[in-house]
Amino acid sequence: MSLPTRRPGSTVRVRVREVDGATVRGRADVVATEEPLEIRVGWPGAAPRSLVVTMRTPGADFELAAGFLRSEGLLTDPDDVVRLAYCTDPTLRSEQRYNVVTADLARPLPDAPTARYGAATSACGVCGKESLDELELRGCSSVAPGPELDSALLCALPDRLREAQNVFSRTGGLHAAGLFTADGTLVRAREDIGRHNAVDKVVGWAFLERRLPLAGHILVTSGRAGYEICQKALAAGIPFVAAVGAPSSLAVDLAERFGMTLVGFLRGERYVAYTHPERLAELR
Numbered sequence: 001m002s003l004p005t006r007r008p009g010s011t012v013r014v015r016v017r018e019v020d021g022a023t024v025r026g027r028a029d030v031v032a033t034e035e036p037l038e039i040r041v042g043w044p045g046a047a048p049r050s051l052v053v054t055m056r057t058p059g060a061d062f063e064l065a066a067g068f069l070r071s072e073g074l075l076t077d078p079d080d081v082v083r084l085a086y087c088t089d090p091t092l093r094s095e096q097r098y099n100v101v102t103a104d105l106a107r108p109l110p111d112a113p114t115a116r117y118g119a120a121t122s123a124c125g126v127c128g129k130e131s132l133d134e135l136e137l138r139g140c141s142s143v144a145p146g147p148e149l150d151s152a153l154l155c156a157l158p159d160r161l162r163e164a165q166n167v168f169s170r171t172g173g174l175h176a177a178g179l180f181t182a183d184g185t186l187v188r189a190r191e192d193i194g195r196h197n198a199v200d201k202v203v204g205w206a207f208l209e210r211r212l213p214l215a216g217h218i219l220v221t222s223g224r225a226g227y228e229i230c231q232k233a234l235a236a237g238i239p240f241v242a243a244v245g246a247p248s249s250l251a252v253d254l255a256e257r258f259g260m261t262l263v264g265f266l267r268g269e270r271y272v273a274y275t276h277p278e279r280l281a282e283l284r
Helices: 061-071 094-099 132-137 151-163 166-171 195-208 227-235 249-257
Strands: 011-020 023-032 035-043 046-056 081-086 100-105 119-121 175-181 186-192 217-221 240-243 261-267 270-275
Touching (some): 011 166, 035 061, 046 061, 061 081, 061 195, 151 261, 195 227, 217 227
Antiparallel strands (some): 035 046, 081 100, 261 270
């Protein structure tokens, strides 16, 4: 049975009733698409099995799957990925098939705590967080020293990321993650209804392109910086994370422990440096 001819898009058109004071009008609107993505994994001698389901905005689904597997420490070498493909399981209804990605791997996955996997939401990522000690046991180490930049360059990055948010411009309903070089060049930007999904898409792109670790780069996120965001940045070797919103306490603890610079409330000419400010010229 063949795949449907049209994949779900990143936006959906809806009819709305808009009230402005005493004026009421009907009009068309555009909202961000939110649909489940099931990630399945298989390897020689093992049939594909479901690993996780996350709510996401369709687009860059293969990068999202690869980024999730890399960020969770389940894959370390892109050569372990034989193929990423939408599912062709004949038991699935045709409209579901672009919501299932199967990763065919060259080797079995390491044993993973099953409590971490199952359902994930677009808001909070996968539940059952690993402790910081377990991150070290998983092989995560402190990030590289660079990059260093000044405040003027750092403060310009959110606007540069915003310019790349095409779907947000149409809907106002998506988060974004942007990967920048030390001179402020945007390398890759991805949007998603979930902050952690947007980061996974960026990390997955870099993983599949064999660019990890991202030692000379800055990750900028459009929302708050929770543990999940910083853990994914750590897995990719990103030493500098900057968020438009606030960090969480566990994100601060992780960044401090693993040598990452963590900046929050990056808006206009203002920001707050929470950990390792030595990468900022004005704070050295």
